Amino acid sequence: MADPAIDDFYAVIPAGGIGSRLWPLSRADAPKFLHDLTGSGQTLLRDTWDRLAPLSGEGRIAVVTGRAHRAAVERELPGVPDHNVFLESEPRDSSAAIGLAAAILVRREPDVIIGSFAADHVIRQTRQFEFAVRQAAAVAREGYICTIGIQPAEPSVGFGYIKQSGELIVDGAPEAYMVERFVEKPDLDTAKQYFADRSYLWNAGMFITRADVLLAELAVNEPELHAGLIELAEAWDDRDRRGPAVDRIWPGLKKIAIDYSVAEPAAEKGRLAVIPGHFDWDDVGDFASLSKLNSGGGRNELAILGEDARVLSDASSGIVVSQTKRVISLIGVRDIVVVDTPDALLVTTTENAQRVKGVVDALKLTGRGDVL
Amino acid sequence: MADPAIDDFYAVIPAGGIGSRLWPLSRADAPKFLHDLTGSGQTLLRDTWDRLAPLSGEGRIAVVTGRAHRAAVERELPGVPDHNVFLESEPRDSSAAIGLAAAILVRREPDVIIGSFAADHVIRQTRQFEFAVRQAAAVAREGYICTIGIQPAEPSVGFGYIKQSGELIVDGAPEAYMVERFVEKPDLDTAKQYFADRSYLWNAGMFITRADVLLAELAVNEPELHAGLIELAEAWDDRDRRGPAVDRIWPGLKKIAIDYSVAEPAAEKGRLAVIPGHFDWDDVGDFASLSKLNSGGGRNELAILGEDARVLSDASSGIVVSQTKRVISLIGVRDIVVVDTPDALLVTTTENAQRVKGVVDALKLTGRGDVL
Incomplete structure (x- = not known):
């Protein structure tokens, strides 16, 4: 008990x-x-x-x-x-x-x-x-x-x-x-x-x-x-x-x-x-952490987050977050981060994961706050 | 004349x-x-x-x-x-x-x-x-x-x-x-x-x-x-x-x-x-060729194809093809190929450009011919 x-x-x-x-x-x-x-x-x-x-x-x-x-x-x-x-x-x-x-x-x-x-x-x-x-x-x-x-x-x-x-x-x-x-x-x-x-x-x-x-x-x-x-x-x-x-x-x-x-x-x-x-x-602070969390820490694995994700990967690793029903095809991209949402797409690498905040700041500055 | x-x-x-x-x-x-x-x-x-x-x-x-x-x-x-x-x-x-x-x-x-x-x-x-x-x-x-x-x-x-x-x-x-x-x-x-x-x-x-x-x-x-x-x-x-x-x-x-x-x-x-x-x-045979064609051959340039493309790039090179109105953000990805269409997304590198045909074959085989 x-x-x-x-x-x-x-x-x-x-x-x-x-x-x-x-x-x-x-x-x-x-x-x-x-x-x-x-x-x-x-x-x-x-x-x-x-x-x-x-x-x-x-x-x-x-x-x-x-x-x-x-x-x-x-x-x-x-x-x-x-x-x-x-x-x-x-x-x-x-x-x-x-x-x-x-x-x-x-x-x-x-x-x-x-x-x-x-x-x-x-x-x-x-x-x-x-x-x-x-x-x-x-x-x-x-x-x-x-x-x-x-x-x-x-x-x-x-x-x-x-x-x-x-x-x-x-x-x-x-x-x-x-x-x-x-x-x-x-x-x-x-x-x-x-x-x-x-x-x-x-x-x-x-x-x-x-x-x-x-x-x-x-x-x-x-x-x-x-x-x-x-x-x-x-x-x-x-x-x-x-x-x-x-x-x-x-x-x-x-x-x-x-x-x-x-x-x-x-x-x-x-x-x-x-x-x-x-x-x-x-604390799942960035996509590198999210990737590790969802792939058992394996360097060569591709973590996939998203219901009904349609991902086709060939020799790729990192993480894909899919919020759309689109087919996502990755070829030969290592430690990649792909975040696919209806109005915004991010492509980076786990190594650059900490720099994502800078993009958010840049989007604010360049008048694209509609996707924040 | x-x-x-x-x-x-x-x-x-x-x-x-x-x-x-x-x-x-x-x-x-x-x-x-x-x-x-x-x-x-x-x-x-x-x-x-x-x-x-x-x-x-x-x-x-x-x-x-x-x-x-x-x-x-x-x-x-x-x-x-x-x-x-x-x-x-x-x-x-x-x-x-x-x-x-x-x-x-x-x-x-x-x-x-x-x-x-x-x-x-x-x-x-x-x-x-x-x-x-x-x-x-x-x-x-x-x-x-x-x-x-x-x-x-x-x-x-x-x-x-x-x-x-x-x-x-x-x-x-x-x-x-x-x-x-x-x-x-x-x-x-x-x-x-x-x-x-x-x-x-x-x-x-x-x-x-x-x-x-x-x-x-x-x-x-x-x-x-x-x-x-x-x-x-x-x-x-x-x-x-x-x-x-x-x-x-x-x-x-x-x-x-x-x-x-x-x-x-x-x-x-x-x-x-x-x-x-x-x-x-x-003959624009692949995305590597398309990238070169649209960036004046510069290794460190990012070519962007697509009307109304909304691309935000930080230290990235390669090519983005945008067929949607989505914001596309690239951070620190070199020689990348991102092709963003309404129903399918491709992420690869110029080095792997010749392998795209293999994906098309794989999509046929796995019953995802709807995006071909």
Whole structure:
């Protein structure tokens, strides 16, 4: 029998971010989290929900998303209660999104522990993920802010790292460590050192903390942002006041990642803990990552994403994403990326995958925003 | 003032052949000759017509094409008289097509000289082309079968060659030579020898000959084919008899290239002459050739074909053919070939351009003939 949900735990899913490096698959009106990028048959958002439900219970998952995505989110998550969909009038980065959820939930339940997990990451080995979250909740209950750092599978230069330090002794969290510091994306030599060292973990942006502890940290580091969120939360559960409060307060909130407003300052004060996560994780940041994810990592394989894809490949490798019913023929193209959508086509290589964002910027500048 | 047309000359344009190596641009219902492959604003067929009209006069150009292409040909060539469109019920190769034209025209005009020029080749320097044809007509008038061989621009392995031998002295043809033999597409080392030698010319499939001389040669080498064509021609100008004769005789005619049925045997007998052509010529056999043709030969250029093409390229080279209004974005792909049509997409490289025909075969075999 599966373990029961964690009593005092609330899952928060910030569902924002378009995923520009996955253009033209990801769009403003069809962001990354609304796509099936693993061939699972459902969206990443739904995968995320399914992963969290056993930990929190379905009624205790909140989604923070843009007003434009409300209908899509409710379609994907029929189990989400209306009072757990927190709508942003525009994107204000992760401090505002997670801080809003914390401020609303703490009013409903003063001792609540929240765990924030991006809507568009891919995780395999769900049992190990659950075990890490349960440990993190135990650590959070003691007043720490706890993150889950992923045990690196390779010396990646695409992620930031968390340097762990001494063991933290907490009941129910046999693998807890303190965090010494965060480090930005390294160069390859440094990444190799980190990989060999074993005390560096990938920063997957997962934070588990008592809502009141997070808000207290935010109050110290970003007092104006904190004040705005408290004011918003106070109006939130009154339907007449919520809309006007959002329109008045939200657009003025500071855009800052929660790493800077909460996690790094907490680490400096010795208030940040980490549980090493022993599971496959990917933020599917670009088409190289998507290709690897869907081809079992084989260099000579061609990954194909898309229902009814009609792909004919001769000695080609890389990834094809097919959103049309067109026949797609590849001949002798290695590590290729072909993304075929009704109004835009991308052809590049996995090596150039990081440069896709530049195209999105160029399309904006050259007046072709209709395909963004 | 331009030179007048050649009195006894009739131009023949065999407009057959799909151009499988240009799939998915070329299709059964939109063969190569019905495309603008040079950005000239008109089809290759029309370019061919415009090139020949000053030599023969508009009323003396015959087109041999499939019944399926009749409407398209007449739309492209409003000046073609109805009695100069010779319709095949199915493709039977160049001996049947050119032989039919010869057999029909010799009945109308016993001493007629015909010149046969493919509908889907690209020629620049029209003045030099005209000069070569006028010389060839002078040679043909003396009873020779005359070809125009292209002075090679590089050691190509993509074309067959014509080995010239001694000078042929004919008034009005200062550059005429006898042909020693034909040689098939060589390997690169051989092609380099040919290129250095200067007495090897590219076989561009242009034949200028008295119709009766061509038919006499065909009668010796392919008597059954010859007999069928004579019977067809005899019925041709009687509207009631033509259709039934075509249906009865045409499908049984031997499929053989005119190189084998006429040109090579004539060369062996010392009846084949050649005029070296000092003009740019290309049969646009594949996308590598199309790319070169449209980018001025620059290795680092990206050629773009297609009205209203919306292409955004970052450090890419090769060719994009756009038949849709989609935005096409290329990032860091070198020598790429992207052909974007409403129902099929091809991605390959110029290096693999010759392998496109294999895809067409594979599509037939795998039941995707709808896009051929």
